[in-house]
Amino acid sequence: MFLIYKRSCFSERALYCMECCFHPLFNVALGNCRLDYKRAENRSFFIAVFKHMNFVGQRGCSRTALEFCKVLLGLDPDGDPLGVILIIDFYAIRSEQYIFLVKMYHEWNSVRNLSQLPNFSFSVSLAMFLQAVQEGGSTKEADELLQKALIMFPSVLIILLDKCSVQPDEKVAKHPFFSSQADQSQSPGLRQLVSLYVGRCHGLWKSPEVMEWLERNVNEVIHRVDSKDPFVKDCKEKRSVRYQGTPRNVLRHIILSGIKEATVTLPQELTQTPIFGFDPLPPKDAITNYSRPPRSQPTDDHGVLSMFFRSLLPNYNLLPEGGAHDERNIAGNQEEAAEGERRGTDTNDLRRSVTSLLDAMRDLLSNIHLADVPNEGDVESDDEPDE
Numbered sequence: 001m002f003l004i005y006k007r008s009c010f011s012e013r014a015l016y017c018m019e020c021c022f023h024p025l026f027n028v029a030l031g032n033c034r035l036d037y038k039r040a041e042n043r044s045f046f047i048a049v050f051k052h053m054n055f056v057g058q059r060g061c062s063r064t065a066l067e068f069c070k071v072l073l074g075l076d077p078d079g080d081p082l083g084v085i086l087i088i089d090f091y092a093i094r095s096e097q098y099i100f101l102v103k104m105y106h107e108w109n110s111v112r113n114l115s116q117l118p119n120f121s122f123s124v125s126l127a128m129f130l131q132a133v134q135e136g137g138s139t140k141e142a143d144e145l146l147q148k149a150l151i152m153f154p155s156v157l158i159i160l161l162d163k164c165s166v167q168p169d170e171k172v173a174k175h176p177f178f179s180s181q182a183d184q185s186q187s188p189g190l191r192q193l194v195s196l197y198v199g200r201c202h203g204l205w206k207s208p209e210v211m212e213w214l215e216r217n218v219n220e221v222i223h224r225v226d227s228k229d230p231f232v233k234d235c236k237e238k239r240s241v242r243y244q245g246t247p248r249n250v251l252r253h254i255i256l257s258g259i260k261e262a263t264v265t266l267p268q269e270l271t272q273t274p275i276f277g278f279d280p281l282p283p284k285d286a287i288t289n290y291s292r293p294p295r296s297q298p299t300d301d302h303g304v305l306s307m308f309f310r311s312l313l314p315n316y317n318l319l320p321e322g323g324a325h326d327e328r329n330i331a332g333n334q335e336e337a338a339e340g341e342r343r344g345t346d347t348n349d350l351r352r353s354v355t356s357l358l359d360a361m362r363d364l365l366s367n368i369h370l371a372d373v374p375n376e377g378d379v380e381s382d383d384e385p386d387e
Contacts, residue, residue: 083253
């Protein structure tokens with residue numbers, strides 16, 4: 001717990017430093033500010049908010065974590081680069097914001113197809129049930145949504161019961177619709193979504209009241225499967241066509257979340273390549289504005305003096321030293337003279353000034369002589385007593 005608190009303090013400092021750089025008109029609380037995740041300058045803010053959201057959630061601040069989910073989703077609601085849509089339902093239920101979750105589901109389902117995500121299919125039905133129990137209302141709508149979720153994602157049931165340390169009855173365990181074959185027949189992409197949901201939200205289903213409600217609806221699903229309900233066949237066709245491959249934002253979400261059940265389902269090529277925590281799986285179409293132009297290195301070596309000037313001015317190129325016996329230097333001087341004539345007298349004056357400066361420094365260095373200093377062993381001290 002202390003380690004989580006310490007990391008949370010570091011993330012708070014990072015967010016404070018970034019907030020100091022905000023434009024006065026940039027206000028994340030309004031929900032109308034957008035940031036492009038493709039730009040490397042923006043990705044650090046996304047990741048810092050996501051990690052801080054995880055830290056405050058682990059400390060039990062579920063409502064605060066939910067508000068950070070809203071902030072992240074508001075920065076890029078269409079792209080959702082960190083897959084916040086896969087975790088916002090969890091913090092909504094933990095903070096008892098059932099109305100918000102149900103309203104979000106009804107408003108976004110037609111646009112984002114939320115019913116095809118395991119987390120929303122099960123969490124919305126659970127939120128409706130908990131709200132009905134809290135208000136003393138009917139659970140008919142929650143029952144219907146839970147049955148649809150179990151038919152669409154049958155592999156969730158056995159994994160969820162095993163995670164909650166609940167032994168299913170013999171009827172459910174031996175039924176082919178909920179058997180282990182249901183997990184083996186699904187695609188790797190769907191298996192990752194199911195593992196992510198169960199690993200994160202299994203604690204929400206442990207109460208006896210919720211387990212009794214789940215058992216009642218599982219028996220209803222078995223009855224619908226045995227009676228050849230056409231909805232069962234329709235969901236099977238959807239599972240076989242969809243979930244082919246995992247989007248990059250889902251993989252990025254699994255890496256940042258650190259949930260063991262979902263991490264082991266990552267593709268093998270990702271586990272064998274280095275992934276940086278400060279920028280996991282950057283976009284393939286990333287935009288980088290800061291690119292250092294290549295600098296050509298001179299091939300000719302002009303001695304210590306040239307190295308001295310090059311250390312002061314990396315772009316400095318020493319003029320070839322003239323000499324009657326060096327044909328290369330003569331040709332170079334002729335080319336430079338022709339170039340100086342083309343560029344004008346100002347360039348020639350500058351070259352002459354630099355050449356004069358180099359000659360003066362060369363003469364200065366050649367006239368420096370070190371005085372002969374005798375060794376300490378050769379000097380007899382007067383203070384030594386005679387033997």
